[in-house]
Amino acid sequence: MKDPAIRIVLLPKDTNSHGNIFGGIILSYIDLSGIFTISRYSDQKIVTVAINEVIFKAPVHVGEIVSFYCSITKIGNTSISVHVDVEVEKNFESILVTQADLTYCSVGDNGKPVPLILKYQPSN
Ligand SMILES: CC(C)(COP(=O)(O)OP(=O)(O)OC[C@H]1O[C@@H](n2cnc3c(N)ncnc32)[C@H](O)[C@@H]1OP(=O)(O)O)[C@@H](O)C(=O)NCCC(=O)NCCS
Numbered sequence: 001m002k003d004p005a006i007r008i009v010l011l012p013k014d015t016n017s018h019g020n021i022f023g024g025i026i027l028s029y030i031d032l033s034g035i036f037t038i039s040r041y042s043d044q045k046i047v048t049v050a051i052n053e054v055i056f057k058a059p060v061h062v063g064e065i066v067s068f069y070c071s072i073t074k075i076g077n078t079s080i081s082v083h084v085d086v087e088v089e090k091n092f093e094s095i096l097v098t099q100a101d102l103t104y105c106s107v108g109d110n111g112k113p114v115p116l117i118l119k120y121q122p123s124n
Contacts, residue, residue: 002069003069004033004067004068004069004070005033005034005036005037005068005069005070005084006029006032006033006036006067006068007065007066007067007068008029008065008066008068009063009064009065009066010025010060010062010063010064010066011062012062014062015061015062019061019062020059020060020061021059021060021061021062023054023056026056026060026066026086026097026098027051027054027100029066029068029086030051030054030068030084030086030098030100030102031048031051031102032068033068033070033084034048034070034082034084034102034104035048035104036070037070037071037072037082038072038080038082038104041072041080041118041119041120041121041122042080042106042116042117042118042119043119044106044107044114044116044117045106045107045108045109046080046104046105046106046107047104047105047107047111048102048103048104049079049103049104049105050102050103051100051101051102052100052101052102054098054099054100055098056097056098057096057097057098058088058095058096058097059097060088060097064088064089064090065088065089066086066087066088066097067086067087067088067089067094068084068085068086069084069085069086069087070082070083070084071083071122072122073101074103075116075118075122076116077115077116078105078106078113078114078115078116079103079104079105079106079113079116080103080104080105080106080116081101081102081103081104082101082102082104083099083100083101084099084100084101084102085099086098086099086100
């Protein structure tokens, strides 16, 4: 069974008046799950460069368990890319909420890109 990078339950403060979770809340957890995944491999300062098109295919409601599954898809010179699948559990079934591809960049103290140094190679 695959393990999510993070798993959360969202609260009423994260919803609109119809009880659906705001897309931007999910987006922030997508970014967080990508950073969390990279932090296993690098101690460097990492910033988000790009988040590709994100289309929400299913709603998320208060109290539902949302899982963020991450895999590293590309390692560049200063950048690293992560694919994220977001799934919600409904009636013991996993439903795909959205997917995203993100690119992050390692930066130095001056905020400029520096070569990425990984503690070990990702196995996925
Ligand atoms: C990230 C940042 C330092 C990159 O600076 P830059 O001058 O554009 O540097 P580069 O053009 O050399 O790009 C650096 C790496 O990012 C990659 N990159 C840049 N733009 C990209 C894009 N739109 N999509 C995917 N990758 C991108 C480059 O391919 C390069 O990767 P590589 O070295 O592995 O080949 C700069 O854009 C920045 O500070 N952005 C803001 C980051 C931030 O604050 N994020 C949080 C938002 S609140």
